[in-house]
Amino acid sequence: MRIIAKRSESKKLSSNILTIAAEAREAKKLNPNVIDGTIGTLYDEDGKMLEFPSIKKIIDSLSYAEKFGYASTAGTAKFKEGIARWALMQTYDDVTKDFYYGVIPTPGGSGAIGNTIDNYANEGDSILVPNICWGPYNAMAKERGCSVKNYELFKDGQFNTEDFKKDALELAEKQGRVLAIINDPCQNPTGYALEDKDWDEIIECINEISKDKTFVLLYDMAYIDYSHKGLNESREIFRKFKQFNENVMVVLAFSGSKTFSLYGLRIGAQMALTKDKEEIEYFNNANEFSARATWSNAAKMGVSLVEKLMFNDALKNEFMKELEDASNLLLDRSKLFLKEAKECGLECYTYKSGFFITIPCNGEKVFDRLKENNIFVVPLKQGIRISLSALSKKEIANLASKIKEVL
Template identity: 30%
Template sequence: MEFLIPTRTSRPSDDPIFALNTEARARAAAGEAIINATVGALLDDEGRLSVLGSVAQTLREVPPNVGAGYAPIEGDASFLKAVVADVMGQRPEADWTVAIATPGGSGALRLAMADFLDTGQAALTTSYFWGPYRTIADELDRGLATFRMFDANGRLDGADLEHTLSAQIEAQGRALLFINSPCHNPTGYSFDADEWRQLAAIVGRAADRAPVTLLIDIAYARYGQRSLDEAVDALLGLAGRALLLFAWSASKSFTQYGLRVGALLAVHPDPEARRRIRSALSYSCRGTWSNCNAGGMAAIGRALTDPDLRARTDQERAALKSLLDRRVEAWNSLATDAGLRYPRYDGGFFTTVFCADAFAVAARLKEEGIFVVPQTGALRVALCSVAERDIPRLVQGIARHVTR
């Protein structure tokens, strides 16, 4: 007798990235010389999780009654105000912004899928994408469609985006577009100013025909070479024509992956539209996770607003970014010399090597003690977790199988 509903009977029990990480860690613990370039957590060159000391201290200083209590369903008001300021700065459009607390960036993505698409409809994203986008869609009985991410010049393929977005509007009468930049997961690609303007123009034309929601996933933005302000300034002109969302996360920017603190920001000039959006998102929170980590919001909110603490946090994060930037520089030098094909990569946790038989290559690399994440047409390489001294072996290993 089967108690699960039919659509749930064949689901995998573990995320494939976490499964690879578990295998890599077990082999390393057994004494093998393993390069584990799988999970998106920033490690130092000795393999220890990098943690911002200022944030850890702030967490310890959260009063017990605050950490133990229920947070408001929408999230702590001072935390949400701080997150809005973190993204919007002093722009007047901050007053147009609704913010709802979520368990990490994943919670923000889930809210968007649940409330801006109907059952059976599909979100749209780049052809290379973070695998859980599809998992979240599947869990909500939504779909996930893609457009070709790169054109022949290795830049945003605006023509295919516009064509695919138009087809989605024709098919379902609305669209939800996920864009992850700066520091795209999995490719490491960051849009430049021209690409942000191109995106805004495409979405604006589509929004003249039907409701279009554009979500910018900014989980890795703090580690990019280009400022998030470049994206915000280019996209704010869409507010009122399209709905502009930002999926914000403390996981990477504050090195608190397990704290599960995030937020979804929605920008719209009409107060009545904002009221409806806030109500719908709050209702979804109550029906899914109820409320978020009160102690985590208190600590992150303080890290964002206390001037001395914010200065310390920014300084510590800059040191971690420098660590990562050295790895990026080493990778770019060695991978280019080795003839590897990969997108423009100037910062962030990941890069992606184009590879026709990625799953077979990843299996062979695993036999050699090199763990990467295969996907259709590419290998994701998490440089965030690879010591700088191991990058030559990593590049050489990949090159042996990809360029031969």
């Protein structure tokens, strides 16, 4: 007889990056030469968590109640508008002319993704994700009685639109609805970013399906603020979304962890865009309900931070400049790694920008051998993920050739 509930018997994380990262941290304590490329946290060149001075300044200025009081489950008007303006930036006026929107504060982007699966997939549905993607999507789907369907992310190093379309159509036929998660730009784990032509085909496919079925595009924008395109240019995609018809809802999953470099604070947002006003009412009601039923309310400190930052132009400009510097730091690291990888013939999946680079190989096999050589990375089925975000340029120098040797 089992004490654990029937539905929980098979719950077990197959790989937990946070556990591997803890192991790497311990190893580094014993040996400072250990290369810890495991964690998706941005560190500065001295190996310390990168801190944005503008964000620290705001947090230091908050009162006790602004930091630690209860936040509202649904979110305040200021938080909602602040997030919408940040998410859409210069496209805000244009996009909100065509779309209604709703915003719910969440514990990180994870809360936004979980809530979306909760309310936009029926039990037993499959969620459409690429074969190389952020692992927790699987657990989040399973937790809600769903599973994932994987399309091939790449064909000849480019987005595999054919496979996306094939699997989306198949799910639409089977389920009468599709929920697809696209993590873009700076895809975790490859650093890939979709091209305009890929988006054109994706939008055409979604509009075709949604003539008589519903389609929810969960746009996981966790790393958008580190895009090689810059803060404004990366938002131009939202103008394209205006082409979506009424049966489509776009849900943006915003991560304050990455944007503000406040990973443990657990602040994020779930933002819906749709042309159907009634759907926004359903969105607000159902997602507020789910929030109350799971985490109750998001971190007040994060909510207060958004309220202060987004309506103060001077602070916002300061922060945007700091973000730009952080993106450039990542870009410098990636250029160094990719240059050396090319020189020694180490193959990488197509990288454009972001925290991670992934090398195609049998990740599980290579992981232990790298560890023996004091290199800690994240093993995946399709490769090993290296967090450039966590490594200084000094640590990245010669890393490609060391990995090549082990491979």
